[in-house]
Amino acid sequence: MDLNRVKQILSSSAEIDVVYNGASVWIDHLSEDERTATVHLRGPLEERTTVEISELQEKI
Template sequence: MDVTRVKQILSSSADINVTYNGISVWIDQLNEDGKTATVHLRGPLEERSEVEISELKEV
């Protein structure tokens, strides 16, 4: 995924399915470096991780 699409997803009110390593995640924010984003797993766990945006996939 590229930085433009991450920004579009963050500003959208739609429920857009994004995965990281095959696991469904929510994108919380694009980090200042423009190469990573903070995400958390969909579901009850709120654990957040910083991941490379290039590894995010839109399903």
């Protein structure tokens, strides 16, 4: 995924499906300088991890 799309998703009020390593995730924070995003799995677990934005995919 590219930087501009991550920004659009973060600012959107719509629920947009994003996938990381085959799992649906929420994007919590974007670090533009490092080109990384903090994400957590959808569901009861709130464990957060930092990933490269290039590894995120929008589920269409």
